[in-house]
Amino acid sequence: MPATGGAMLSSIHDDVAVESLRKRLALDPHRVRRLRNRLCKLQGSDEEALSELPTAARKAFADEILLHELTLDQRFDSQVDGASKLLFRTSDDLLLESVILRVATGRTALCISSQIGCAANCDFCATGKMGIARSLSAPQILDQVVQANQMLKPEGRKVRNIVFMGMGEPFHNVAAVNETLSKLVSPLGFDQSPRRTLVSTVGLPAAMVEFARKFPGVNLALSLHSAIQSRREEIIPLAAKYDLTELRAALQQVAEISQQSIMIEYLMLRGVNDGPQDRAALAEYLRGLPVHINLIPYNRVEAAPHLEGTAKEEREAFGAALRAEGFTVTIRYSLGADVDAACGQLVRRENRRIAAAAAQ
Ligand code: SF4
DSSP, X not given: OOOOOOTTOEEXXXXXXXXXXXXXXXXXXXXXXXXXXXXXXXXXXXXXXXTTSOHHHHHHHHHHEESOSOEEEEEEEOSSSOEEEEEEEXXXXXXXXXXXXXXXXXXXXXXXXXXXXXXXXXTTOHHHHHOEEEEOOHHHHHHHHHHHHHHHGGGTOOOOEEEEOSSSOGGGSHHHHHHHHHHHHOTTTTOOOGGGEEEEESOOHHHHHHHHHHOTTSEEEXXXXXXXXXXXXXXXXXXXXXOHHHHHHHHHHHHHHHOXXXXXXXXXXXXXTOSHHHXXXXXXXXXXXXXXXXXXXXXXXTTOTTOOBOOHHHHHHHHHHHHHTTOEEEEOOOOOGGGTOSTTHHHHHHHHHHHHHHHO
C-alpha cells in the first residue's frame, strides 16, 4: 500500500533529500538506484522497491521518504472500452484525475494532470469551470505515473505513452512540469521515450518555444479549436491574451527547433467551429506548417450544456476536406465516455457529492 501523509517527509523524487538520507544511513548508492529503478521503471510494488535496501535501513528510509505523494481515492473502469479513470487525493485533501487508456492496438497510454483546476477556463471543459485550486508538484505529477504502472503490472501492461492532457495548463506550471519531464525522460529516472511523451497546451507562445528548446524530442500538441480569433476566444478565453499571429510564429519556431510535426487538437463543436468558413480558416492558418490535425469528438459535459458535438458524418466530411488539401488528419475515437473521462468531470462530480454529504 502506498505510504501517505507525513507532511515533513520528503519525496523519493527529491534527489537532494534522498541523497542526504543515503549518506546519513551510509547506504551504497547502488541500493538506492535499484530501489528507484524498481519503483519508476520496473513497476515494482512498494515492498519490492524497499526490499532493495538492507533490512536494517528499510524502516529508517521509509520513515523519512515518501514513495507516494498521492492516495488513490477511487477507480472507475469503463465497461465499454478499457479506459480507467483514477481519482487521486493529495495530502491536503484535493482531488485530481488521471486516465489509463488501453488502446485497441494493445498499447497503454496515461493521461496525467499538472494542476488541480485550471485558470484557462475553456468553455467546453469541466476543469476550467472549477477555476484554479493550485499547481501540482513534480513528485505529485510523477506519482500518477508510478501508481498507474503499479496497477497495470498484474495485467501485463505498462504505460507506453504519457500525455499531459489531464487537468491544468502545463505551461502555467512550468517549473514542476520541466522537473517532471526531466525525470521522465532521464535514463536514470523513468527512462521514458521523449517521442512517446506529449505536452498539450492551449497556446502560450513564449512557453511553447522555451519548451521546444529544453525538450526538443518531446511532442507538443496545441489545442487550437478555431483559427478565427474571435471564435477561438469564445472557446478559450485565455486566447484573448495571445493572438493567432503570435501563436503561428511560435508554431513555426517550435517546428524548426524540434524538427518534428506538431499535433493540432481541434475539438468539433456543432455550430461553433465546424462550418465551411471554419475549415477554410483552419487550412489557411496551418498551410506550410508541419502539423498533424486531430479532430476530437466532443463528449457533452454538465458544466457546458450549451455545447454539442458535431455529428460523426460531418466530422468525417470536415476531415476528408482537410485531407484533400494535403493535411494529415486523424479523427480521434473518444475513450471512456462512460467513466467521465474528459478532464475534470469526475472531480466536479465527486466534489459535489462530498459537499452534499457534508451538508446533510
Ligand atoms: S481544456 Fe485544458 S487548458 Fe482548457 S480549461 Fe480544461 S484543463 Fe484548462
